[in-house]
Amino acid sequence: xxxxxxxxxxxxxxxxxxxxxxxxxxxxxxxxxxxxxxxxxxxxxxxxxxxxxxxxxxxxxxxxxxxxxxxxxxxxxxxxxxxxxxxxxxxxxxxxxxxxxxxxxxxxxxxxxxxxxxxxxxxxxxxxxxxxxxx
Amino acid sequence: xxxxxxxxxxxxxxxxxxxxxxxxxxxxxxxxxxxxxxxxxxxxxxxxxxxxxxxxxxxxxxxxxxxxxxxxxxxxxxxxxxxxxxxxxxxxxxxxxxxxxxxxxxxxxxxxxxxxxxxxxxxxxx
Numbered sequence: 001x002x003x004x005x006x007x008x009x010x011x012x013x014x015x016x017x018x019x020x021x022x023x024x025x026x027x028x029x030x031x032x033x034x035x036x037x038x039x040x041x042x043x044x045x046x047x048x049x050x051x052x053x054x055x056x057x058x059x060x061x062x063x064x065x066x067x068x069x070x071x072x073x074x075x076x077x078x079x080x081x082x083x084x085x086x087x088x089x090x091x092x093x094x095x096x097x098x099x100x101x102x103x104x105x106x107x108x109x110x111x112x113x114x115x116x117x118x119x120x121x122x123x124x125x126x127x128x129x130x131x132x133x134x135x
Numbered sequence: 136x137x138x139x140x141x142x143x144x145x146x147x148x149x150x151x152x153x154x155x156x157x158x159x160x161x162x163x164x165x166x167x168x169x170x171x172x173x174x175x176x177x178x179x180x181x182x183x184x185x186x187x188x189x190x191x192x193x194x195x196x197x198x199x200x201x202x203x204x205x206x207x208x209x210x211x212x213x214x215x216x217x218x219x220x221x222x223x224x225x226x227x228x229x230x231x232x233x234x235x236x237x238x239x240x241x242x243x244x245x246x247x248x249x250x251x252x253x254x255x256x257x258x259x260x261x
Binding site: 032052066086125 | 162165168169172176180182184187190191194203209210211214218221246249250252253254256257260
């Protein structure tokens with residue numbers, strides 16, 4: 001019975017390091033990273049809402065932080081993470097239907113995800129700044 | 136009294152004892168997030184840089200408050216499930232895993248409830 005207490009050494013499947021990194025690998029990893037970033041990014045939304053609920057002074061303080069160049073950079077990154085995770089999610093919806101598993105389709109979807117997320121981020125901030133005459 | 140056989144009761148639930156609940160909720164909230172994020176992003180982009188009175192007036196409108204509440208609800212469920220997957224993938228020590236899963240639940244609940252309270256206060260508060 002002594003064997004029962006010993007840690008069981010089960011066989012493990014090969015992990016990330018045995019595979020060559022391809023565009024789909026990279027996008028899969030980025031999907032998870034952006035997901036984790038958005039997880040903590042909700043604190044930004046919470047801070048903004050709470051500040052607005054607290055009063056003008058607190059709201060102006062948070063607004064000033066978001067308006068600072070570093071704050072803006074964080075918000076641009078946040079926007080990109082949202083778009084990237086969103087497009088990555090759409091990719092999963094396609095796969096959920098059993099379609100899009102051919103290699104060329106997988107590669108195409110991966111490239112569309114990264115190109116799409118960058119384009120949408122630039123477009124969003126471009127239109128936003130342009131409408132305010134921020135250029 | 137149940138007429139189902141023991142096998143019938145457990146069939147399809149798997150080792151996590153919750154069947155496809157995790158997967159299904161993840162996809163369900165992914166769909167709602169997709170719609171809600173797009174709408175709320177337009178709302179927030181319009182409000183970026185706006186003064187306090189404008190922001191307060193806009194967020195107090197029922198349609199905007201309801202949209203924000205829906206997004207927060209859908210968002211925290213989705214992010215809790217996602218972080219749970221990450222923890223289960225990378226934290227192998229049982230004790231630390233349970234701790235991390237608890238923290239994940241607490242964080243999601245605190246952020247969610249904080250946002251909900253703030254939105255409600257903007258609508259009903261003084």
